[in-house]
Amino acid sequence: MKTNPVIITLLIFSLAAGILSCGNDGEAASLPKPRMYPRVFYPETGKYLAFDTSFCSFTFQYPAYSRIVQDSFFYEDTPLHPCWFDIDIPALNATLHCSYYHITKEKSLSSLINDAFEIAGKHNIKANYRKESVIENEHGVKGVMFDIDGPVASPTQFFLTDEEKHFFRASLYFNSKVNPDSTAAVLQFLLPEIDTMLSTFEWK
Numbered sequence: 001m002k003t004n005p006v007i008i009t010l011l012i013f014s015l016a017a018g019i020l021s022c023g024n025d026g027e028a029a030s031l032p033k034p035r036m037y038p039r040v041f042y043p044e045t046g047k048y049l050a051f052d053t054s055f056c057s058f059t060f061q062y063p064a065y066s067r068i069v070q071d072s073f074f075y076e077d078t079p080l081h082p083c084w085f086d087i088d089i090p091a092l093n094a095t096l097h098c099s100y101y102h103i104t105k106e107k108s109l110s111s112l113i114n115d116a117f118e119i120a121g122k123h124n125i126k127a128n129y130r131k132e133s134v135i136e137n138e139h140g141v142k143g144v145m146f147d148i149d150g151p152v153a154s155p156t157q158f159f160l161t162d163e164e165k166h167f168f169r170a171s172l173y174f175n176s177k178v179n180p181d182s183t184a185a186v187l188q189f190l191l192p193e194i195d196t197m198l199s200t201f202e203w204k
Contacts, residue, residue: 003105017189040092043063045063047063048062049064051068055070055082057166057202059201060201063182067087068087071085077121081100081101084099087175093175094174096173101167102167103164103165116157116159126151128149128152130148131148131149132146135160136200139202141201145157156171156172156191157170157171158194160198
């Protein structure tokens with residue numbers, strides 16, 4: 001029985017193509033896919049609004065692209081404090097949670113400062129490091145900034161005080177899964193905006 005050389009040639013090419021195809025698929029499957037992050041559209045900077053309300057004893061400048069949301073949590077039909085609010089930044093999926101305390105014998109300055117350090121310290125388990133910087137502006141406002149590096153829920157926190165009557169604390173949170181690789185650029189964008197808030201902060 002004669003074998004057709006054309007058929008043999010076609011079979012050889014088919015087998016070779018199949019083997020190469022399997023090899024390529026295996027190679028492609030072994031390569032890790034690159035990480036993908038959502039594209040961020042940064043809002044326009046340089047425009048600020050004055051935070052000057054009747055329910056707080058201080059003023060400051062905040063970005064025009066953000067919005068003030070007063071705390072709506074109530075306990076026994078009374079808000080925890082009328083001067084608890086968020087600076088919501090929808091464009092960057094971030095929120096600066098702000099709280100205010102009047103310094104009293106029950107809520108002394110030392111206890112409030114200890115609370116601020118304790119809250120920042122809760123991130124130590126996941127943090128790579130924590131940097132603390134002293135804050136003091138031309139209006140006599142003093143405080144401490146906590147910069148926390150690593151996969152933490154709140155990478156930036158700070159407190160401000162006049163050391164006599166007023167104590168203000170704020171924490172920046174991203175409203176998404178903690179991922180420093182994807183939030184690092186957004187944090188660097190927001191830090192100068194926070195600096196503007198700190199430099200313009202003034203007690204009434």
